Amino acid sequence: MNRVVVTGLGLVSSLALGREDTWAAMLAGRDGLGPLTRLDLPAEPAQIAGQVPLGPLRHQTLCGRMALLALEEALDGFQPGGDATRIGVFQGAGTSGLPVAEAYLMDRLAGRRGHAAEPAYQGPCTVTDALAHRLGAEGPRSTLMNACSSSLLALGQAWERLAAGELDLAVAGGAESLCRTTYAGFSCLKAVDPGKCRPFSRDRAGLNLGEGAAQLLLEPLDRALARGATIYAEVLGYGASMDAHHPTAPHPEGEGAARAMTMALRTGRTEAAEVDLVSAHGTATPANDGAECLAIRRALGPAADRVSVTSTKSQFGHTLGAAGAIGAAAAVLALRDQTVSPTLRLEEPDPACDLDCTPLAAKERTIRAALVNAFAFGGNNVSLALRRWEGA
Amino acid sequence: MSGALAITGLGLVLPCGDGLEAARASLASGAPCFEELPEALGRGRGAVCGSFNPAGIIPPMQLRRLDRTSRFAWVAAHQAFRDADLDPTSLGERIAVAVGTMSAGSEASEAFMRPYLQRGPEGASPLIFPNTVANAASGHLALAFGLKGPGATFVDRENATFAALDQAARWLRAGLADAALVLGADGLFPLLLDICRGARLLARHGDPEVGSGRGFLPGEGAQAFLLETADHAEARGIRPRALLSVLADRSAPGAELQGRAQALALAAARALGQDLPSRWIGGSNGLDRLDGLETRLATVHPDWPSPRFPKALWGEFGGSGGQLLAAALLEPSERVLVTAPASSGAQFAARLDGVSLER
Numbered sequence: 025m026n027r028v029v030v031t032g033l034g035l036v037s038s039l040a041l042g043r044e045d046t047w048a049a050m051l052a053g054r055d056g057l058g059p060l061t062r063l064d065l066p067a068e069p070a071q072i073a074g075q076v077p078l079g080p081l082r083h084q085t086l087c088g089r090m091a092l093l094a095l096e097e098a099l100d101g102f103q104p105g106g107d108a109t110r111i112g113v114f115q116g117a118g119t120s121g122l123p124v125a126e127a128y129l130m131d132r133l134a135g136r137r138g139h140a141a142e143p144a145y146q147g148p149c150t151v152t153d154a155l156a157h158r159l160g161a162e163g164p165r166s167t168l169m170n171a172c173s174s175s176l177l178a179l180g181q182a183w184e185r186l187a188a189g190e191l192d193l194a195v196a197g198g199a200e201s202l203c204r205t206t207y208a209g210f211s212c213l214k215a216v217d218p219g220k221c222r223p224f225s226r227d228r229a230g231l232n233l234g235e236g237a238a239q240l241l242l243e244p245l246d247r248a249l250a251r252g253a254t255i256y257a258e259v260l261g262y263g264a265s266m267d268a269h270h271p272t273a274p275h276p277e278g279e280g281a282a283r284a285m286t287m288a289l290r291t292g293r294t295e296a297a298e299v300d301l302v303s304a305h306g307t308a309t310p311a312n313d314g315a316e317c318l319a320i321r322r323a324l325g326p327a328a329d330r331v332s333v334t335s336t337k338s339q340f341g342h343t344l345g346a347a348g349a350i351g352a353a354a355a356v357l358a359l360r361d362q363t364v365s366p367t368l369r370l371e372e373p374d375p376a377c378d379l380d381c382t383p384l385a386a387k388e389r390t391i392r393a394a395l396v397n398a399f400a401f402g403g404n405n406v407s408l409a410l411r412r413w414e415g416a
Numbered sequence: 417m418s419g420a421l422a423i424t425g426l427g428l429v430l431p432c433g434d435g436l437e438a439a440r441a442s443l444a445s446g447a448p449c450f451e452e453l454p455e456a457l458g459r460g461r462g463a464v465c466g467s468f469n470p471a472g473i474i475p476p477m478q479l480r481r482l483d484r485t486s487r488f489a490w491v492a493a494h495q496a497f498r499d500a501d502l503d504p505t506s507l508g509e510r511i512a513v514a515v516g517t518m519s520a521g522s523e524a525s526e527a528f529m530r531p532y533l534q535r536g537p538e539g540a541s542p543l544i545f546p547n548t549v550a551n552a553a554s555g556h557l558a559l560a561f562g563l564k565g566p567g568a569t570f571v572d573r574e575n576a577t578f579a580a581l582d583q584a585a586r587w588l589r590a591g592l593a594d595a596a597l598v599l600g601a602d603g604l605f606p607l608l609l610d611i612c613r614g615a616r617l618l619a620r621h622g623d624p625e626v627g628s629g630r631g632f633l634p635g636e637g638a639q640a641f642l643l644e645t646a647d648h649a650e651a652r653g654i655r656p657r658a659l660l661s662v663l664a665d666r667s668a669p670g671a672e673l674q675g676r677a678q679a680l681a682l683a684a685a686r687a688l689g690q691d692l693p694s695r696w697i698g699g700s701n702g703l704d705r706l707d708g709l710e711t712r713l714a715t716v717h718p719d720w721p722s723p724r725f726p727k728a729l730w731g732e733f734g735g736s737g738g739q740l741l742a743a744a745l746l747e748p749s750e751r752v753l754v755t756a757p758a759s760s761g762a763q764f765a766a767r768l769d770g771v772s773l774e775r
Binding site for chain 1: 481492508509513518520521522525528529530532533534536537540541542545546547548549550551552554555556558559561562563564565566567568569570571572573579582583586590592607610611614651665666667668669670671680761764
């Protein structure tokens with residue numbers, strides 16, 4: 025099996041439109057959550073979201089625009105060459121073109137003809153095709169919709185094919201923009217905190233929604249070394265599982281989530297004792313955070329007592345389909361800089377979340393390996409294992 | 417993907433009826449299943465699963481929580497496990513689920529948004545919202561059958577089911593699962609048909625004729641395939657319905673017909689190697705952007721048998737890759753080529769060997 029490394033990273037977030045600015049803001053403990061202005065939903069009790077300061081273009085959804093921006097940053101001037109059939113694109117989506125469909129439905133309900141947007145324009149694989157077009161990629165491409173674990177599984181797919189020697193280069197990630205369906209949906213499930221979310225807190229009251237994109241460039245180690253590429257981190261493997269427990273709620277003891285993490289360690293040939301960081305799903309819903317901490321204990325055993333856990337959602341909100349890739353991006357940068365980004369507003373930890381959840385301020389520490397978690401409706405769990413790059 | 421995998425179970429919910437016999441009869445007759453759409457779906461024709469009846473398979477309490485796509489998927493999965501003589505609870509954590517769909521989640525999104533837009537938050541239903549995610553069907557299947565292995569839902573337009581098949585095969589080969597339930601599933605709903613009409617994608621007069629370029633007619637249903645490594649099937653003592661020998665994909669960088677046609681031709685060449693197909697199942701549907709790919713392929717391979725186009729009988733939607741695969745399994749044959757053209761860049765071709773309905 026080939027070793028696979030991250031050689032490019034693009035990040036578009038509610039904190040900044042680029043990787044280093046976003047990361048610096050994260051480490052400084054800045055908050056990407058603010059007043060909801062993207063959507064006019066005055067009757068909703070929650071009016072907070074993590075919004076990216078961009079809008080859609082005439083022929084490009086906001087997801088497509090953010091994904092392409094993130095890809096350009098990930099490429100950082102590198103123009104892939106060689107065999108185009110060995111370049112793959114793997115994307116995870118949550119809502120993707122849903123805002124276009126919502127606008128169409130609103131037109132129709134108002135008695136208007138509706139903007140005859142083709143399903144092709146709305147479809148989430150439009151973003152995948154656009155990224156492939158930019159790269160000139162003729163290899164495999166796929167678009168996953170596993171709700172909130174989509175883009176992390178897309179990273180797993182890319183790793184799988186690169187490790188097997190099928191590809192020379194892959195772009196994997198996801199993009200997500202706010203839309204009415206998810207906003208109203210989580211709200212009617214009483215899963216949205218009317219204030220700012222507080223992952224792992226005793227009084228946590230739900231999530232905030234957010235938007236953003238992350239794209240990661242992955243390559244076999246030997247090719248990355250040969251072209252002198254910047255290496256951010258190594259991708260070790262991934263795990264995936266289903267809870268078979270409830271359509272929306274996680275297994276209360278984190279049984280399925282723990283299996284995904286264990287599988288990630290196994291495919292990544294990594295010991296639990298090497299893991300120093302978990303970039304958690306950490307939604308701040310009452311059901312998730314306690315179950316996730318239990319799952320981390322089940323998967324890591326005694327090593328859980330000295331692991332650092334963090335939730336990017338305290339800074340961006342829950343970016344749904346993009347959340348896994350954004351969590352992975354944060355973990356990659358944490359491995360590079362040996363610093364864990366903070367979980368904001370974690371003033372009073374929940375005793376059920378009895379791990380070091382990195383409250384309030386960033387923390388410098390040794391980070392050898394990291395797990396990234398993303399869990400989803402339908403009980404779809406994914407975990408990705410990463411390792412610090414320390415040179416050949 | 418290379419190296420054979422066994423398809424040991426088949427489940428079918430199609431506009432021609434549920435189950436293997438209904439599908440065989442439909443394919444043998446060659447009679448299209450199109451009719452006037454029910455009023456709730458708007459004007460026009462399509463292939464609707466009008467006789468679908470999940471009673472006795474889906475418990476009533478669960479039935480009311482499921483969207484149309486998930487209902488189809490549940491019944492097809494039930495059939496596939498029975499056909500494969502596999503009790504899913506016996507393998508639980510070792511069964512993966514991979515779904516290909518174009519509509520899953522969207523039907524519920526429309527059902528959720530209509531009353532919300534009309535009545536505000538009090539119109540929002542917490543019962544419907546969980547079905548607005550595309551992977552709702554896989555979650556329902558996991559719950560129904562106790563499936564705890566890896567799960568993924570793919571939305572790669574017409575080729576979504578082939579993407580699902582590819583991922584399932586990888587999980588099996590990597591030893592992450594012993595069996596995989598692969599599904600193509602789609603249900604018709606008003607908003608998508610309205611958008612397709614507005615975009616002039618639907619055939620407006622008569623049934624679709626492949627190559628006519630007049631548009632496609634929509635269809636719905638679910639097709640389930642139980643996939644196992646050949647070793648696992650043999651150890652269980654189950655004879656495969658077919659071996660999935662090769663699944664090949666190739667992408668065109670852009671959306672232009674020529675590039676996509678070339679990608680499909682390369683995928684087909686990789687699937688077949690030096691061999692000739694004894695049967696050819698194609699995915700043309702009446703839209704130029706799809707039909708042109710297989711028309712070109714047929715022109716450069718006059719020695720291949722003429723393709724059969726199941727979408728001309730059962731309609732088109734994202735899970736339609738499942739229809740192609742199902743059609744390929746319904747007539748015994750030595751070597752079947754399935755080509756799956758798509759309006760997106762990724763083109764797929766599969767080779768099935770030793771197709772047999774006998775057990």
